[in-house]
Amino acid sequence: MSNILIVEDDEHIREMLLYILEKEEYSVIGVASAEAALSHCMQEKPDLILLDIELPGINGYQFCECLQRNHANKMPLIIMLTDQIDVSDIEKGLASFADDYIAKPFNPRLLVARIKANLRRLSGLPEPVTTERLSSFGVTIDVPTRHVTLHSEHIPLQKMEFDILYLLMSSPNRVFSRDSIIYHSKGENYYIADRAIDNQIYKLRKKLGEAGKHLETVSGIGYRFSASVT
Structure with missing residues (x-):
């Protein structure tokens, strides 16, 4: 079972995501801030993170910089949740840290399909050779x-x-x-x-x-x- 971490400060959206993904039988945790997400990632490493970019305090970009410093050898998959329509901002995220993005408001079926596609790609990757x-x-x-x-x-x-x-x-x-x-x-x-x-x-x-x-x-x-x- 894949572990998914939701980082979303909007309680309504966070609860909706929890409901959708629990129905798909994923193991899901939801937090409201990047600080709480970093604390969680120190204890457990999620397979995939659904990450709101516009967070209070540490934003999504800063969160990923912190995560990369601590998990550079094996970063989790990251899907940005964003209502930004600036293509350059989306490209910045995809180039720097993200594996995919979903624009808000999103279709639940599309969201689940994108999560499954990214997790399939993860499961299909060979384990790294430690001497490579x-x-x-x-x-x-x-x-x-x-x-x-x-x-x-x-x-x-x-x-x-x-x-x-x-x-x-x-x-x-x-x-x-x-x-x-x-x-x-x-x-x-x-x-x-x-x-x-x-x-x-x-x-x-x-x-x-x-x-x-x-x-x-x-x-x-x-x-x-x-x-x-x-």
Whole structure:
């Protein structure tokens, strides 16, 4: 049975979510603040978090920053619950920490379907190999812990930055289209503008310094990690 944590300050919405998901026979806990959610996650690790972004006190974005610091090796799935209509805000969440988002007001059947789809994707992922490590041109990825270093110095990466770097470094010289990069990071049926992928590549290049030149743009197609010495 999957464990789901609901982080929603609106009592009516929180109680409705609890009712819907308990009927689906999930193990569900509901809390009204990010602070309470962090405390819960210290005791039990949920499989999936339904996260309201506009929370009192610590907001959803800040909550995820705290969560990533403590659970970087195995973050739970996160679905944003948002009434924000600004596409850039949604893209920010998907690039930084979220696996999916549901706009308020939401259809209960659609919500359950999206939860099941994300949990299926989680169950289909292989367990990480504890010794798995990628290294090239001074950049080292410790895959199980999602820890990235450049010449032994830690580089903090956001969720999508890590996903892109891991994808490209794991298949050196292979060209990935933007759609393919989105698919590998988020699964099927997600809309993220091309400029969002381009922005992630730009930030990665800056963080990787001289090694960033190996993140090559292939005009009209996408990106690759070049294994050539230039």
